[in-house]
Amino acid sequence: xTTEVVRLAHGGGGRLQAGLxxxxxxxxxxxxxxxxPDAAVLDAPGGRLALTTDSFxxxxxxxxxxxxxxxxxxxxxxxxxxxxxxPLWLTLGLIxxxxxPLEDLRRVLASVSxxxxxxxxxxxxxxxxxxEAGHGDGVYINTSGAGVVPDGVGIxxxxxxxGDVLLAxxxxxxxxxxxxxxxxxxxxxxxxPSDSASVAAAVAALxxxxxxxxALRDPTRGGAVAALQELADAxxxxxxxxxxxxxVREDVRGAxxxxxxxxxxxxxxxxxxxxxxxxxxxQALAVLQSVPVTRDAVAIGRxxxxxxxxxxxxxxxxxxxxxxxxxxxxxxxx
Amino acid sequence: xTTEVVRLAHGGGGRLQAGLxxxxxxxxxxxxxxxxPDAAVLDAPGGRLALTTDSFxxxxxxxxxxxxxxxxxxxxxxxxxxxxxxPLWLTLGLIxxxxxPLEDLRRVLASVSxxxxxxxxxxxxxxxxxxEAGHGDGVYINTSGAGVVPDGVGIxxxxxxxGDVLLAxxxxxxxxxxxxxxxxxxxxxxxxPSDSASVAAAVAALxxxxxxxxALRDPTRGGAVAALQELADAxxxxxxxxxxxxxVREDVRGAxxxxxxxxxxxxxxxxxxxxxxxxxxxQALAVLQSVPVTRDAVAIGRxxxxxxxxxxxxxxxxxxxxxxxxxxxxxxxx
Numbered sequence: 001x002t003t004e005v006v007r008l009a010h011g012g013g014g015r016l017q018a019g020l021x022x023x024x025x026x027x028x029x030x031x032x033x034x035x036x037p038d039a040a041v042l043d044a045p046g047g048r049l050a051l052t053t054d055s056f057x058x059x060x061x062x063x064x065x066x067x068x069x070x071x072x073x074x075x076x077x078x079x080x081x082x083x084x085x086x087p088l089w090l091t092l093g094l095i096x097x098x099x100x101p102l103e104d105l106r107r108v109l110a111s112v113s114x115x116x117x118x119x120x121x122x123x124x125x126x127x128x129x130x131x132e133a134g135h136g137d138g139v140y141i142n143t144s145g146a147g148v149v150p151d152g153v154g155i156x157x158x159x160x161x162x163g164d165v166l167l168a169x170x171x172x173x174x175x176x177x178x179x180x181x182x183x184x185x186x187x188x189x190x191x192x193p194s195d196s197a198s199v200a201a202a203v204a205a206l207x208x209x210x211x212x213x214x215a216l217r218d219p220t221r222g223g224a225v226a227a228l229q230e231l232a233d234a235x236x237x238x239x240x241x242x243x244x245x246x247x248v249r250e251d252v253r254g255a256x257x258x259x260x261x262x263x264x265x266x267x268x269x270x271x272x273x274x275x276x277x278x279x280x281x282x283q284a285l286a287v288l289q290s291v292p293v294t295r296d297a298v299a300i301g302r303x304x305x306x307x308x309x310x311x312x313x314x315x316x317x318x319x320x321x322x323x324x325x326x327x328x329x330x331x332x333x334x
Numbered sequence: 335x336t337t338e339v340v341r342l343a344h345g346g347g348g349r350l351q352a353g354l355x356x357x358x359x360x361x362x363x364x365x366x367x368x369x370x371p372d373a374a375v376l377d378a379p380g381g382r383l384a385l386t387t388d389s390f391x392x393x394x395x396x397x398x399x400x401x402x403x404x405x406x407x408x409x410x411x412x413x414x415x416x417x418x419x420x421p422l423w424l425t426l427g428l429i430x431x432x433x434x435p436l437e438d439l440r441r442v443l444a445s446v447s448x449x450x451x452x453x454x455x456x457x458x459x460x461x462x463x464x465x466e467a468g469h470g471d472g473v474y475i476n477t478s479g480a481g482v483v484p485d486g487v488g489i490x491x492x493x494x495x496x497g498d499v500l501l502a503x504x505x506x507x508x509x510x511x512x513x514x515x516x517x518x519x520x521x522x523x524x525x526x527p528s529d530s531a532s533v534a535a536a537v538a539a540l541x542x543x544x545x546x547x548x549a550l551r552d553p554t555r556g557g558a559v560a561a562l563q564e565l566a567d568a569x570x571x572x573x574x575x576x577x578x579x580x581x582v583r584e585d586v587r588g589a590x591x592x593x594x595x596x597x598x599x600x601x602x603x604x605x606x607x608x609x610x611x612x613x614x615x616x617q618a619l620a621v622l623q624s625v626p627v628t629r630d631a632v633a634i635g636r637x638x639x640x641x642x643x644x645x646x647x648x649x650x651x652x653x654x655x656x657x658x659x660x661x662x663x664x665x666x667x668x
Contacts, residue, residue, distance in 0.1 A: 011666070013555025013601070014659040038416035038552070039386035041483050044378060052373035053425030053478055057463045082372035091387030093476045095429070125478075129391045131666065135471040142427045144387055144459075144478035149375050218372070221347025267347070325348040332345070332465065 006100040011130030020128065024102060028109030029092075029116075029123050040124035042089060045148055050085035052076060053144040055093075059332045061104065061138050063182040065175075065193030066269075068141055069111030071334060074196050074269055075220065076145040077119045081200040082216045082272065084155040084207060085147030087119060092126040092143060097136030108139055119198045121145070153207055157234030159214040164303040165281035166239060167274040169199060169294040171247045172224050176266030177255045179333045186258065192251050197270030202294040206274070211284045215275040220334055223265040225322045227273055228310040235275075238306030241322075243314045245300045264312075265325050267333050275303060340434040345464025354462065358436060362443030363426075363450075363457055374458035376423060379482050384419035386410060387478040389427075393666045395438065395472050397516040399509075399527030400603075402475055403445030405668060408530050408603055409554065410479040411453045415534040416550045416606065418489040418541060419481035421453060426460040426477060431470030442473055453532045455479070487541055491568030493548040498637040499615035500573060501608040503533060503628040505581045506558050507597030509604070511589045513667045520592065526585050531604030536628040540608070545618045549609040554668055557599040559656045561607055562644040569609075572640030575656075577648045579634045598646075599659050601667050609637060 009016040056072045066074075073090065080087040092112065096105065116123055178194040180186070199218070206213055215235070219227040224246075232239050248256075248263040256263045270293060276284045281299055288297035301313075310322045343350040390406045400408075407424065414421040426446065430439065450457055512528040514520070533552070540547055549569070553561040566573050582590075582597045590597045604627060610618045615633055622631035635647075644656045 008665045009660055011555075012659070012664055013557070013560050016660050017555070018658070038413040038550075039384040039419060039479070039481075041417050041419070042383045042385060044383040049376045049378040049383070049480070050373040051376060051423055051425055051478075051480055052459050053427045053476065054461045055427040055429050055463045055476060057429060057465050057469075079372040083375050085373060085375070089385055091385055091478050093387045093389040093427070093478070095389050095391060095474055125386050127388045129389045129474075129666075129668075131391050131471065131474075134468060135391075137465065137469040140429055140463075140465075140474070142387065142389060142461075142476035142478070144385075144425050144427070144476070145373070146383070146385055146480060147373075216372075221345075221351070223347070226347050324352070325346070326343055326350050330346055331342045332463075334463075 004102050006096045006098055006130055008098050008130050008132060011128060024105060025109060028106055029113045042124060047148040047150055050080050050083045050147045050149050052079040054079060055140060055142045056334055057140050057332050058179065058334050059137060060182055063194060064178055064191040066196035067108060067111050068139060069108040070115045071196050071269055072141040072143040073112055073115035073119060074198050075334060076143040077121060077198045077200050078218045080145050080147040081203040082218055083149060084153040085149045087121045087145055087147040087200050089124045089146045090116060090121050090143050092123050094128045095136055095140040096130045097138055098130060098133045100138050119200060155213055155216055157215045157231045160231060160235035160237050160275045160303050162237055162303055162305040163278050164214055164275040165278050165299050166301045167276065167284060167297055168247055168300045169202060169272045169288060170296045171249045172268055172271060173248055173263030173266035174252050175269040176330050176333050177252045180259060181255055186255060188251065188255060192255060195268050195270040197293050199270060199272050199293055202288055202291040205287050205291050206284060209287045211280050211287060212277055213274055216272050218272045220267045220269060222324060223267055225264045225310055226324055229324055232308035232310055236308050237303040238309050238311060239301060239303055240311045240313055241301035243312050245298060247296060247298055264322060338436050340430045340432055340464055342432050342464050342466060345462065358440060359443060362440055363447045376458060381482040381484055384414050384417045384481045384483050386413040388413060389474060389476045390668055391474050391666050392513060392668050393471060394516055397528060398512050398525040400530035401442060401445050402473060403442040404449045405530050405603055406475040406477040407446055407449035407453060408532050409668060410477040411455060411532045411534050412552045414479050414481040415537040416552055417483060418487040419483045421455045421479055421481040421534050423458045423480045424450060424455050424477050426457050428462045429470055429474040430464045431472055432464060432467045434472050438472060453534060489547055489550055491549045491565045494565060494569035494571050494609045494637050496571055496637055496639040497612050498548055498609040499612050499633050500635045501618060501631055502581055502634045503536060503606045503622060504630045505583045506602055506605060507582055507600035508586050509602050510600030510664050510667050511586045514593060515589055520589060522585060522589060526589060529602050529604040531627050533604060533606050533627055536622055536625040539621050539625050540618060543621045545614050545621060546611055547608055550606050552606045554601045554603060556658060557601055559598045559644055560658055563658055566642035566644055570642050571637040572643050572645060573635060573637055574645045574647055575635035577646050579632060581630060581632055598656060
């Protein structure tokens with residue numbers, strides 16, 4: 001590999017592509033990648049299969065608290081966990097822009113490898129394409145994932161019932177603010193770190209403890225409001241949040257004021273919202289608080305009978321309906 | 335949907351994104367898509383699981399014989415088939431460029447849907463991202479796929495033995511020429527159509543007939559030479575092709591002469607190469623010739639003991655080694 005940037009020829013199926021694969025990509029992914037040429041063949045344990053896909057186009061590629069590689073692993077692992085699945089395997093699709101420094105590619109791949117290791121998942125298949133300069137933005141990553149849903153687990157937003165307690169697994173809105181602050185050079189000191197993390201272990205702990213989880217959703221694009229509105233629509237329940245119970249870090253709240261943004265519209269990448277029966281809420285919180293990534297889990301509200309809306313109830317008792325933004329606010333945060 | 339092009343807000347997680355999904359993407363995919371929010375949960379039949387991923391960045395998006403949507407389905411279905419798997423499920427990751435006409439998106443999605451229907455696979459999960467104009471090229475698609483490998487099937491390039499017969503499932507090199515001719519305005523009349531197609535039914539027919547298939551490989555980027563070199567390297571066998579037996583259409587041969595390209599370096603997207611024991615070759619060809627997509631299947635050579643090289647033997651008896659191009663020739667053909 002004499003060149004130190006990605007060239008178009010690296011995607012042409014010839015010797016340079018083979019070199020990129022053998023000298024850069026596979027070594028970076030290490031023992032967790034296996035080199036099946038067409039498709040990986042895997043021994044699946046029993047249970048239903050969960051499949052998901054996510055592409056990542058975040059800008060900048062590297063940001064406080066993470067980078068596109070960690071994000072791609074966490075995002076897909078979390079999507080599997082939200083279905084109650086145990087994440088097992090990832091595929092990795094890279095779209096590289098001509099001119100990308102190979103050093104950046106190596107850093108991203110090292111992050112993919114480290115995050116996969118931490119999450120206990122294996123990268124089993126991959127693909128690399130190269131596009132001309134001006135038709136990409138460094139690296140776009142698709143991670144698709146497969147996992148197994150244990151027998152007896154049936155997590156569905158339709159299962160939410162009036163009376164269910166809504167839990168937040170930690171502080172909300174941080175990832176979106178971290179990206180925006182990095183991109184807009186807000187100069188926050190210290191910088192707000194992304195919350196990018198896997199929540200799969202926390203979900204597994206809940207299920208292992210026998211908590212009757214009705215629904216799970218990770219508040220990514222669109223933030224907590226978008227996630228909750230989907231749960232409200234699916235279940236036909238009104239979801240009422242207690243304003244003073246919503247966990248938002250002070251630095252995130254401050255940055256949101258500067259940006260004119262509601263933290264509940266800002267994405268997380270290492271958090272989830274859960275609906276559990278009221279008589280399981282205390283146990284659920286105890287379980288979550290015993291797992292590092294969800295140690296700050298709290299109850300934030302309840303599902304009640306009514307129209308499928310998301311409501312913020314202020315300390316004064318005033319209720320405000322939270323609505324989905326049109327979507328212009330936060331492009332390319334994941 | 336008042337706008338008729340993709341806007342950044344279509345990727346923001348808000349109302350516009352929900353509209354794109356509900357009004358354009360899901361209707362286009364029709365009954366073969368199911369709307370799992372995070373991950374699809376599937377009842378997997380018994381057998382080993384095959385997983386694969388492929389991103390598609392072909393330019394132009396629409397070309398004689400296909401488009402990026404059909405290609406994305408066929409490419410991934412074929413990767414599964416090459417592992418001996420029965421393709422079952424696809425995931426669909428879209429990276430849209432701001433400004434893409436929605437009409438183009440609808441056409442691509444209609445192709446995805448039609449191709450999935452033809453192949454008997456279901457699109458079970460999806461994701462859509464939007465990047466700014468000048469950071470994409472209309473549509474990039476990732477299709478990841480899952481399938482099941484029947485018990486007893488063990489297709490591995492390492493299984494090739496000296497004496498095995500090499501089969502080509504049809505004419506070679508057509509897709510690469512179709513794309514290049516479309517892009518370079520070669521003005522071939524009639525235009526060379528891509529061979530984009532699923533070969534899964536043909537592979538299933540081979541396996542169902544009890545043919546002891548040793549190895550399968552689809553000659554995509556890098557063409558037949560790249561695919562055969564991988565088989566040679568994996569098996570340690572010398573692969574000798576009989577020049578006059580190699581099936582190349584006249585129009586493809588003519589275009590390759592204009593382009594200064596060896597058809598064996600040009601990609602196919604609906605063909606495969608197979609290695610079978612000599613005493614199974616006749617049956618294998620009969621089976622393939624009974625399936626429409628592989629009706630022109632022929633034997634093109636043999637594996638012999640020797641160094642792992644790919645050899646073209648001319649009618650004169652002269653042998654020439656075929657080597658992988660560096661890779662500059664054919665960017666973004668898939």
